[in-house]
Amino acid sequence: MRKKLLFDSRHLDITLNRLSQQLIENHRDFENSVILGLQPRGTFLAELICKKLNQLTRKKIAFGLLDTTFHRDDFRRREVPAKASETRIDFVIEGKEVILIDDVLYTGRTVRAAMDAMLSFGRPQKVELLVLVDRKHTRDVPIEANYVGKYVDTLESQKVLVELEAQGFEQNKIWLVNKA
């Protein structure tokens, strides 16, 4: 399997700092903003960003987990139904500015499902999207991210592999690999 390193630990840290600063630029004190990490893998990144924001702003920012499984549009079109994860949102979304966070933006269908799922909890004033890796020219639906760690040109035969310490890996590393 051929692998190309997209982020190492240091590079990731710099990028997370930049993304956090950009969020602060737009959301100031996060008075009316909430963060939702998309299950299953966006939640690790969302937690990292939240931690950074806590350090930088010294504020506790509302943070939730959002599962998109039951809102996916590929149900009954794949061999095995997607496995559901926990949704944990213990605050009101109505009228808030929501920042959705996921690790990789590919077809955009997960984000579409996430927006659908999110609306079950109320009508936000504004929704933004933050992703670590944006795979260019691969979208199935017209969805773009507001904050991007890195734009990457990829082939359909490739995938982005995210290894974070929080997921039990030794070091934070993000790879572009060729599917077998």
Added chain:
Amino acid sequence: MSKLSQRHLLGIKNITRQDIELILETAGNFKEVINRPIKKVPSLRDVTIANIFFENSTRTRLSFELAQKRLSADVINFAASSSSVKKGETLLDTVNNILAMKVDMIVMRHASVGAPHFLSKHIQANIVNAGDGTHEHPTQALLDAFSIQEKIGAVAGKKIALIGDILHSRVALSNIFALKKLGAQVMVCGPPTLLPRHIRSLGVEVELDVQNALQWCDVANVLRIQLERQQLKYFPSLREYTLYYGITKRMLDNLKKEIVLMHPGPINRGVELSSDAADSGHSIILDQVENGVAVRMAVLYLLAGAS
């Protein structure tokens, strides 16, 4: 693996422990969904489900229908009492006519043992058994297991007593299969005439004294006396049954330990359970009903996704 090993849910007997665990885990996710401000998800929006009830039901039918609606499925309901079954149409003909209208899943309750198993050999649609005679009632057993797990943390290693009319109870049989597969200890308790003769071969303990059963168990699942299925007299009188096997709040309080009281409904108040016991703090009877919707959503979701 997030897929069931079966295309149908005919009984707990023919599914695996992994299947049960997957259903319970998915049900946990759906329980969160049905407690949201907006309780509906679009998963099954291109699925049509027929609820075919050849026997009366309130809870199960409403629970299935609500589960289907929460999943955005299209639902048609069919009650045998007001249909062409009365004119002599056979089961297979009835079902094939319903399927000709492009129905994807069948939820069926039937008074004959094995009716859904028979159907599964002849039709393509997924089948969920909502109770077949005195045989199995798999979704009830799953929701009972879910409720136990939710209340006391786990099923494995716990002591669970099924008390009452074991002979006529499909809930009892499905519960025994499910609880044994999940690693619980199971006891049945009732008058000897209402205990099947070879029940020990299922690996359960048998107790005739209800006081001993309550003393032994962590969870008491009390079953209804099914007078409508009893062609013979199995005990002298209801009054005598209540005297020996009826459970009261006082009996539960006197145990001086935590005990969970369950009942699949409908309750014969004052027969197998006194009113004060059914409404006491020990009881999780209404939690069972709430969990029923989540568990049925999980079953329908997983079966629809597997086809």
